[in-house]
Amino acid sequence: MNVLIVDDDRLVSSSLKTILEADPMIKVTGIGHCGAEAVELFCKLHPDILLIDIRMDGMTGIDAAKVLLEKYTDAKLLFLTTFSDDDYIVEALRIGAKGYILKQNFESIIPALKAVFSGQRVFGDAIISKIPALIKQQEPPNFNRFDLSKREITIIEQVASGRSNREIAQELFLSEGTVRNYISAILEKLVLRDRTQLAIFYYKQR
Template sequence: MDVLTVLVVDDQQLLRRGLAMLLSTVEGIEIGASAVDGAEALAVLRRGGIDVVVTDARMPGMDGVELVARCAAEHPGLPVLLLTTFDEDALVQSALAAGAAGFLLKDTSTDALAAAIRTAAQGGRVVDPRVARAAVGERASAPQDDPLGVLTRTERLVAEQVAQGRTNTEIAEELVLAEGTVKNHVSALLRKLGARDRTALALQLYKILHR
């Protein structure tokens, strides 16, 4: 049996260690590293050697949904599973729209999580039955109801700034982010909202936010 190397991401040390300990008891799965948030996770991923990421959804700094989007851009093909105590429809839909390989609640059994990790590693998608209703809501008509529903929390903040015509430098200063990070968010906004350029994006966002 091939061994899958997992990166565990959670801002709470107790949960991070507990999850790592549980998964380390599963045959065929080993914990390659852990991280406290999305930014640290990306630093770990740049070193390579990780097959699947298991991350909390709600974290200070870069949250799980944003991490999913960054992984899709920087590490295409790397599956990211979200584990959380929250089951809000918007959170589930944002995670799946960003490219998450799965969405599970934190009280999921160790066996179920291990199975989800294996499924994700094979290119499948796993959604906890308790949030399946929200996952079904991820449909073509959803953007018409809430065009910004597919954005992460940070992307939405950046979107509000773009709508005001601010530059990347100004946005970085306002939101206390690196300018390169802002640039990545703007690229994600262009992709997710289908805008041809930044001017069109700003106009589109202004209309959405002021309708």
């Protein structure tokens, strides 16, 4: 797995290289220190994953990600930052980043990279816990282009609000088994892996 690290703190980027290359599966192919370097190095090195900070002088990590995802729609970008700012989370979800984790949770960085490499999306617990509140602040999503029934949309809304199968069943007067069946069918229809991806899907439609 080839990883490009971009962080404006040179000590952090150097430390990250040491931590990541302790794992035999990971090779750090380049290090940058600003958004412009992220774009330049990504286009030159074509890494499997770009591990990038958000707040940097000049071009931010978000701005760099927008440029890269417009050019390389299948690029795998994982934001690593000290900030769990709501606006950053919203924008990371909107532009299609593969993940958003906090530097404080350093032990989760390697597992997150491996998950993203395997095709998953990764948002740390501190980020996931914010999603239901952020959803309530946004306009209702538009599901017109998806083949979803009203009941399926309601189930998705319940999942995105953080409710368990039992709570959904009680709210909608269904059995837990029926709720599980609905969720399985929805995940298959939308080609999603799990409830977390379903919540992110809901949020991205706004």
